[in-house]
Amino acid sequence: xxxxxxxxxxxxxxxxxxxxxxxxxxxxxxxxxxxxxxxxxxxxxxxxxxxxxxxxxxxxxxxxxxxxxxxxxxxxxxxxxxxxxxxxxxxxxxxxxxxxxxxxxxxxxxxxxxxxxxxxxxxxxxxxxxxxxxxxxxxxxxxxxxxxxxxxxxxxxxxxxxxxxxxxxxxxxxxxxxxxxxxxxxxxxxxxxxxxxxxxxxxxxxxxxxxxxxxxxxxxxxxxxxxxxxxxxxxxxxxxxxxxxxxxxxxxxxxxxxxxxxxxxxxxxxxxxxxxxxxxxxxxxxxxxxxxxxxxxxxxxxxxxxxxxxxxxxxxxxxxxxxxxxxxxxxxxxxxxxxxxxxxxxxxxxxxxxxxxxxxxxxxxxxxxxxxxxxxxxxxxxxxx
Amino acid sequence: xxxxxxxxxxxxxxxxxxxxxxxxxxxxxxxxxxxxxxxxxxxxxxxxxxxxxxxxxxxxxxxxxxxxxxxxxxxxxxxxxxxxxxxxxxxxxxxxxxxxxxxxxxxxxxxxxxxxxxxxxxxxxxxxxxxxxxxxxxxxxxxxxxxxxxxxxxxxxxxxxxxxxxxxxxxxxxxxxxxxxxxxxxxxxxxxxxxxxxxxxxxxxxxxxxxxxxxxxxxxx
Numbered sequence: 001x002x003x004x005x006x007x008x009x010x011x012x013x014x015x016x017x018x019x020x021x022x023x024x025x026x027x028x029x030x031x032x033x034x035x036x037x038x039x040x041x042x043x044x045x046x047x048x049x050x051x052x053x054x055x056x057x058x059x060x061x062x063x064x065x066x067x068x069x070x071x072x073x074x075x076x077x078x079x080x081x082x083x084x085x086x087x088x089x090x091x092x093x094x095x096x097x098x099x100x101x102x103x104x105x106x107x108x109x110x111x112x113x114x115x116x117x118x119x120x121x122x123x124x125x126x127x128x129x130x131x132x133x134x135x136x137x138x139x140x141x142x143x144x145x146x147x148x149x150x151x152x153x154x155x156x157x158x159x160x161x162x163x164x165x166x167x168x169x170x171x172x173x174x175x176x177x178x179x180x181x182x183x184x185x186x187x188x189x190x191x192x193x194x195x196x197x198x199x200x201x202x203x204x205x206x207x208x209x210x211x212x213x214x215x216x217x218x219x220x221x222x223x224x225x226x227x228x229x230x231x232x233x234x235x236x237x238x239x240x241x242x243x244x245x246x247x248x249x250x251x252x253x254x255x256x257x258x259x260x261x262x263x264x265x266x267x268x269x270x271x272x273x274x275x276x277x278x279x280x281x282x283x284x285x286x287x288x289x290x291x292x293x294x295x296x297x298x299x300x301x302x303x304x305x306x307x308x309x310x311x312x313x314x315x316x317x318x319x320x321x322x323x324x325x326x327x328x329x330x331x332x333x334x335x336x337x338x339x340x341x342x343x344x345x346x347x348x349x350x351x352x353x354x355x356x357x358x359x360x361x362x363x364x365x366x367x368x369x370x371x372x373x374x375x376x377x378x379x380x381x382x383x384x385x
Numbered sequence: 386x387x388x389x390x391x392x393x394x395x396x397x398x399x400x401x402x403x404x405x406x407x408x409x410x411x412x413x414x415x416x417x418x419x420x421x422x423x424x425x426x427x428x429x430x431x432x433x434x435x436x437x438x439x440x441x442x443x444x445x446x447x448x449x450x451x452x453x454x455x456x457x458x459x460x461x462x463x464x465x466x467x468x469x470x471x472x473x474x475x476x477x478x479x480x481x482x483x484x485x486x487x488x489x490x491x492x493x494x495x496x497x498x499x500x501x502x503x504x505x506x507x508x509x510x511x512x513x514x515x516x517x518x519x520x521x522x523x524x525x526x527x528x529x530x531x532x533x534x535x536x537x538x539x540x541x542x543x544x545x546x547x548x549x550x551x552x553x554x555x556x557x558x559x560x561x562x563x564x565x566x567x568x569x570x571x572x573x574x575x576x577x578x579x580x581x582x583x584x585x586x587x588x589x590x591x592x593x594x595x596x597x598x599x600x601x602x603x604x605x606x
Contacts, residue, residue: 002496003493003496003497006489006493006496007482007485007493010482010484010485010489011484013484014483014484015484284478284480285480285482285483287480288474288476288480288482289482290441290465290468291439291441291468291474291476292468292469292474292493292494292497292539293465293466293467293468293469293470293494293497293498293543294465294469294497295461295462295465295466296461296462296465297462298497378441378442379436379441379442382441382476382480
């Protein structure tokens with residue numbers, strides 16, 4: 001064992017009470033990075049995944065700029081079926097409307113879809129909070145989002161009047177209540193595609209067609225392919241659909257970086273101050289080290305190595321705390337009435353990132369006290385003048 | 386053979402606007418195997434002289450030759466290396482590493498110089514100073530005399546050509562002082578260890594081969 005490492009280990013053991021504070025500071029800031037970033041990235045990924053799973057799919061086809069609907073739906077569906085790598089598609093009709101239940105009425109967004117096709121592309125119809133989901137043959141039933149149900153105090157099994165945007169009105173049975181964890185929960189009513197097309201007098205048309213690919217990572221290539229093959233102008237990848245979510249997540253990411261930086265700064269200060277005080281208390285010993293022949297660089301190394309040793313212990317504890325904290329919050333998420341459960345996710349790379357950042361902080365914080373120790377004048381150090 | 390030779394050695398300290406001539410043209414030579422006592426009143430420059438010959442401090446002017454090398458021309462790393470391999474220090478306040486046991490304190494300079502059998506030699510040295518039974522004790526568990534003997538063993542670790550000691554018995558009782566002085570004399574006679582000892586005590590000075598007296602930064606003729 002080198003003399004530097006030997007002395008550093010002994011000094012850390014001897015001063016373990018003082019160094020416990022440094023260890024705690026490093027552990028907390030490391031855990032803070034893992035949990036806070038796990039929260040931001042976890043919520044973002046949850047939201048992105050649920051958006052893809054419920055409303056964006058891998059590719060979304062929209063009407064051309066001047067059109068309100070995608071025309072010639074049948075032919076486009078045939079072309080989609082012939083494209084290798086497209087494993088499913090689901091046409092949707094979107095329009096406005098109102099839903100009346102007893103004396104109450106609410107403006108809604110009407111979403112019409114074919115359950116058999118939709119189930120192959122998204123999991124929207126499985127997000128049932130209560131009641132049952134819509135089947136392919138359910139032309140007289142609807143699903144309503146839980147916020148619509150709350151606002152109208154509507155219950156599963158009851159009848160409600162749906163007023164279409166062309167003023168057609170018809171009574172439908174509320175078959176189930178949806179909870180997706182996305183913006184759809186605000187005011188969506190889901191109805192059978194053919195039923196909506198008939199009521200709105202829209203034949204062979206769709207507002208969007210969602211496409212599921214065999215490989216989501218190829219969405220860029222398929223966007224170009226679908227645009228060309230179907231002769232449509234407006235095709236979006238899932239990334240474009242979740243742009244607003246990613247942008248919001250980026251803002252939250254910056255806020256979390258600031259919080260992490262404050263935590264790291266606090267731990268850097270504690271590392272620096274405690275090492276500095278330790279070095280001041282050991283002036284005479286540092287003088288003796290130099291007198292017996294230790295070079296300035298070796299003395300500097302002793303205190304850097306001490307900081308690294310304490311840092312390693314703090315980081316290991318911090319990693320364990322971060323992991324345990326994330327797992328605990330995963331099991332006990334924060335509940336939000338609009339977005340549903342909010343919980344962090346554990347990402348292994350955060351363990352590495354947090355460890356590296358914390359170690360870098362420790363190294364930087366220890367540099368000044370270590371330099372002071374290395375540059376200490378021998379005579380002044382030994383005789384305390 | 387001369388182990389130390391100083392020529393017109395000067396050291397001037399600046400205390401604000403006042404300059405203090407701690408050493409004012411000192412010419413001293415010490416032969417290999419000599420036991421020299423340096424005496425003089427407080428402020429006469431004896432400790433400054435010891436710091437200069439121990440390469441702990443730099444001279445303002447003049448030359449210091451140790452074993453033929455002019456140490457005033459060495460850089461910081463070379464000075465540290467020279468101290469490690471050729472000079473042993475015994476301080477007044479023992480100055481052991483409090484977190485290391487007696488054995489580890491003696492091992493440490495040899496670990497720095499990468500001595501292949503540092504543990505075995507440290508044990509031998511502690512036996513030489515009569516502390517074989519206390520090798521695993523921390524300094525806080527040793528008496529003042531025992532701590533000073535550990536310091537002497539540590540100073541001898543790398544077989545230095547020169548053992549420098551500044552008031553080594555100032556904090557010890559008479560009985561322990563006698564033991565320490567007997568140890569120095571034994572090292573000097575049996576191992577031809579060159580020793581330079583700064584002391585105020587005329588009785589201790591008289592035990593050395595020669596006394597060099599300092600006054601006002603100069604050697605008294």
